[in-house]
Amino acid sequence: MTATGTWDQGTFAAAVGAAVWAPSIHNSQPWRFRRTTRGIDVLVDPGRVLPVCDPEGRAARVSCGAAAANLALALAVAGAPATCTVGRCGAVVHLAPDVARAATPLERRLHRQIPRRHTNRAPFAETRVDPGVVAQLARAVADEGGWLDFVEDGPELDALAALTRQAYVHLRADAGYVAELRAWSETADVDVEGVGRQAAGTAPHPAELMPRRDFGGPERAATRDPTRSPVVAVYGVHGEPAADEVRAGIVLQRLLLLAADHGLAVAMYSQPIEVPAVRERLRLALHRVHDPQLVLRFGYAPTTCYTNRRPVADVIDDADAG
Incomplete structure (x- = not known):
């Protein structure tokens, strides 16, 4: 210093x-x-x-x-x-x-x-996550003013999956959304931003319980959807936007790093949050006062491919401020 x-x-x-x-x-x-x-x-x-x-x-x-x-x-x-x-x-x-x-x-x-x-966009292994690790993740989030609502297999998971599909269909019907998605994916394999085909994994399959975002990956002839094996949770923080959305990111990153420290891969679904009507239905289903921030899946998966990053010089403001 x-x-x-x-x-x-x-x-x-x-x-x-x-x-x-x-x-x-x-x-x-x-x-x-x-x-x-x-x-x-x-x-x-x-x-x-x-x-x-x-x-x-x-x-x-x-x-x-x-x-x-x-x-x-x-x-x-x-x-x-x-x-x-x-x-x-x-x-x-x-x-x-x-x-x-x-x-x-x-x-x-x-x-x-x-x-x-890194965000996992590949299939998870059918390996059960230790409940003790799940409890540690929940406790770490709670200690920083956040919450993780774990969604049990059965009607609760089916309802969450239905909301995710509703959001997916709604977004895919928007030509502007599709164009924006393509703009951030078509050249990403050789660029310093966006999600390219190498990092995207395969294209979402109709049989997937919770459809992933389609970044133009290759088609799969069949799928064995492993959603029910990994742990599924909805993440949020106690507080009002917009300052608390920044705090949500701070707590989220510590959660993701803690999960990685335990050897867990994490998939993130923001689609149900991006559609206001779906986000509100999810909030009501969870009986939460504040909006959820993200749907997460924790499990085990091989490392596939990382997305690129911009050079440090491109994200730093040149002049020091008083």
């Missing part, structure tokens, strides 16, 4: 290099990082908010929160721990009072998972 209490350029750039591995819808990477005299700002890049899929910027705010979580972990492991103060359009990472403390073993473990974690 510099004498003024901010991070030097090398520490800052290295931490941003970890931050950009956060998840984002269509791998749009809607964040910018600005080093200031008081810390680091993680801000939504309005030019990368998806106008059709995310018109209100909800998903972009969640992604900025996830990036801030990675940033804070990287700073802690570098010996310069930080605390996150959440704002409406991003997250501000401030210096923590205990700047001299060493990173905890958990921080080091989660930090190691940052480049390893």
Whole structure:
């Protein structure tokens, strides 16, 4: 750190290099990082908010929160721990009072998972997740003001699957949505953004209980849907948007890294959240006061292919702010 209490350029750039591995819808990477005299700002890049899929910027705010979580972990492991103060359009990472403390073993473990974690778009193995691990994930989320509602196999899972299919059909009927999806997938295999065919896995199959997003992957002649074997849950946080959507991203990223630390793969379904009417039906079905943020599946699956990331220099604002 510099004498003024901010991070030097090398520490800052290295931490941003970890931050950009956060998840984002269509791998749009809607964040910018600005080093200031008081810390680091993680801000939504309005030019990368998806106008059709995310018109209100909800998903972009969640992604900025996830990036801030990675940033804070990287700073802690570098010996310069930080605390996150959440704002409406991003997250501000401030210096923590205990700047001299060493990173905890958990921080080091989660930090190691940052480049390893990726969204699973491949079939899961029919291997049961240890209930003790499931309980640890739920407890970790609850400790940070969030909630995980696990959906049991049977009528509850069928109802969630029906809502997911409704959202999928609704979105696919929107020509603007399809065009936007294609724009973020057609050149992604050779680009630094988007989700290409290599990372997308196979195309969604009609027999899938919960249809995945179609990024143009190859067709499958048949499918053995493994949805009922992995753990299915709905994730959310206690609080109101939009600041709490940033906080939802911070808690979500720690959850994803903790799951990766336990060897779990995670698939994410945002489609039921993207359609307001479906999101409201899901909230009512869960008897929750606040909107759900994401549908998740935890299980075991081989690593397939990672999505690309933009260079660090492309996401940093050049001039330091006062």
